[in-house]
Amino acid sequence: AQRVTQPEKLLSVFKGAPVELKCNYSYSGSPELFWYVQYSRQRLQLLLRHISRESIKGFTADLNKGETSFHLKKPFAQEEDSAMYYCALRVRGAQKLVFGQGTRLTINP
Amino acid sequence: EAGVVQSPRYKIIEKKQPVAFWCNPISGHNTLYWYRQNLGQGPELLIRYENEEAVDDSQLPKDRFSAERLKGVDSTLKIQPAELGDSAVYLCASSLVEASAKQFFGPGTRLTVL
Numbered sequence: 235a236q237r238v239t240q241p242e243k244l245l246s247v248f249k250g251a252p253v254e255l256k257c258n259y260s261y262s263g264s265p266e267l268f269w270y271v272q273y274s275r276q277r278l279q280l281l282l283r284h285i286s287r288e289s290i291k292g293f294t295a296d297l298n299k300g301e302t303s304f305h306l307k308k309p310f311a312q313e314e315d316s317a318m319y320y321c322a323l324r325v326r327g328a329q330k331l332v333f334g335q336g337t338r339l340t341i342n343p
Numbered sequence: 344e345a346g347v348v349q350s351p352r353y354k355i356i357e358k359k360q361p362v363a364f365w366c367n368p369i370s371g372h373n374t375l376y377w378y379r380q381n382l383g384q385g386p387e388l389l390i391r392y393e394n395e396e397a398v399d400d401s402q403l404p405k406d407r408f409s410a411e412r413l414k415g416v417d418s419t420l421k422i423q424p425a426e427l428g429d430s431a432v433y434l435c436a437s438s439l440v441e442a443s444a445k446q447f448f449g450p451g452t453r454l455t456v457l
Binding site for chain 2: 238243277278279280283320322329330331332333334335336
């Protein structure tokens with residue numbers, strides 16, 4: 235069965251510091267990986283997906299198949315980055331998303 | 344565009360009572376999902392519809408949960424009877440039918456069972 239693990243429930247960094255939110259997955263095939271974000275009082279929304287290889291709001295994530303990881307990174311954190319972040323996996327050819335438990339990121343001024 | 348619409352936003356009921364949640368997906372989205380999110384957890388899929396057909400309901404507790412998507416647009420998720428452990432946020436999402444399509448989430452319904 236597919237599984238997504240986010241080892242940190244809470245992460246707190248200072249503004250301007252680098253941020254890395256960890257995500258590990260277990261899946262025997264070739265998955266699609268996503269990061270979703272939920273800002274305070276807003277709905278869950280897609281932040282980025284690995285197949286796009288894009289940088290959104292300064293965030294990037296690289297799929298490492300050897301380590302089965304998809305860590306989310308940003309070199310300089312901003313206060314508006316404070317939110318809940320969920321890593322998710324989708325089995326290729328299916329539409330079901332499997333989410334991790336989420337990490338609450340707090341950026342201190 | 345209002346996005347995915349859900350109602351009610353909050354619901355408090357006593358155990359053994361029935362409850363229903365309603366979802367209106369984004370116009371043109373053939374695929375509709377119901378997720379349950381327990382406190383401190385990520386969302387978990389309950390059921391997925393393609394048009395009016397439930398194509399994945401393997402995680403739906405069928406003894407007390409039911410869902411329908413008449414005419415392939417709006418959907419209703421029902422719990423009867425509710426149990427204390429059903430307290431959670433129930434999320435609806437929609438997408439186009441293509442396998443790579445992005446899912447758009449609604450604001451959720453927060454259910455509290457007393």
